[in-house]
Amino acid sequence: MTLAPDVPIVLAASAAWETPAPVNAHHVARRLAARGHRVLFVESVGLRAPAPLASGHDLRRMTARLRGFARGVREAAPNLFVLSPVFPVAGPAWLRRLALEGVARSAARAARRLGFARPVLWAFLPTALPLAGRLAPRAVVYHCVDRYAANPGVDAAFVDALEAAMLARADVVFATSPALAAHLEARARAPVVCVPNVADVALFARAHEPLPEPAELAGLARPRAVYVGNVAAYRVDPALLDAAARSAGALVLVGPVGLGDAGPPPPALRAALARPNVRALGPRPPDALPALLRHCDVALVPFLDNDHTRASFPLKVWEYLAAGLPVVATPLPSLCALGTEGTLRLAAGPEAFAAAVRAAADEPRARRAERLARARAHDWPARIEALCEAVGAAVARAG
Secondary structure (H helix, E strand, O other): OOOOOOOOEEEEOOOOOOOOOOOHHHHHHHHHHHHOOOEEEEOOOOOOOOOOOOOHHHHHHHHHHHHHHHHOOEEEEOOEEEEOOOOOOOOOHHHHHHHHHHHHHHHHHHHHHOOOOOOEEEEOOHHHHHHHHHHOOOOEEEEEOOOHHHOOOOOHHHHHHHHHHHHHHOOEEEEOOHHHHHHHHOOOOOOEEEOOOOEOHHHHHHHHOOOOOOHHHOOOOOOEEEEEOOEOOOOEOHHHHHHHHHHOOEEEEEOOEOOOOOOOOOHHHHHHHOOOOEEEEEOOOHHHHHHHHHOOOEEEEOEOOOHHHHOOOOOHHHHHHHOOOOEEEOOOHHHHHHHHOOOOEEOOOHHHHHHHHHHHHOOOHHHHHHHHHHHOOOEHHHHHHHHHHHHHHHHHHHO
16 A cells, blocks of 8 residues: 555655755655655754864854744745754753754644644654654654764764664664664564665766766866765775775766764875865766766775664665766675676775776776666666555554
């Protein structure tokens, strides 16, 4: 039984609506709205205290949040509304819990004003649990994409306790990797459904069209290695970036630097970014990515091996493959099967990573169509229907 399109949804997101690095919450919100659901996107207030003096990203986020709060609930797209609560999660545990209750009151009030009757609560963070007590939801969905307690700067015990409470309440739990699903299953009341990340295949397939070379790439030597995503110290291994830059003609970085980090980039990351053949373009809109990828030769997932990354399935993998690029990645548990079947190259350590980049750059361009064909089975239209089937069943069980 699928979820009826007339069921409203309060989506407690893991990010702000306007962000240089869209995540699962943005994709799900847009596709639910396109499906006919009225969606209230509640921006995250974060899992750690903001550090505006140590992090430029935090300062910009706080400024943007205040502007969003001043605008009230706003319609970002047909059927899609955005709320920007201003309740920083800072101070002792009791004060953080009070702030989360404030977010819940604000979101519940906004849902009532929008006429949402018994919405589904679709939560991407465990901090959204207080909303379940104020919305009288038809069902609670916990859509977990990371080991949140392993994020930098968070109070791990506080986040773990929130997650345990969310798992005891949720009517359906989604996890984006097998490792993450195994971590959640021991504490979950409801079944945990493993739903690995997928891509906007139609968008990234445009990289197979004769798109002109973007001006930002002019003059860069070939082969070009590219990383699309957040260049964050808690996720990206600077030694692997340095290895890729040494083994390729140029390294192109597309995305913010340090988003989510509690402080400035560490020296090793700054040194990798300062190499003369590294070009950091900063964030680019999704529509600009196909042309950038078309004119690069190897795509990278140069992640650290830690608790955070081992539980993840990088969203960018299927995007890269849809664009036709060979992929070199850290051997994360979620990627091992793809490495075994030869869909991507896994390499641990700088020297192995550099060798894999060189080998990938030598692969024939004819294989690009094969990678697109492999990616087509991992697209958003089918995934959103599968998610709605599981949520519809949970609503039916909850009565």
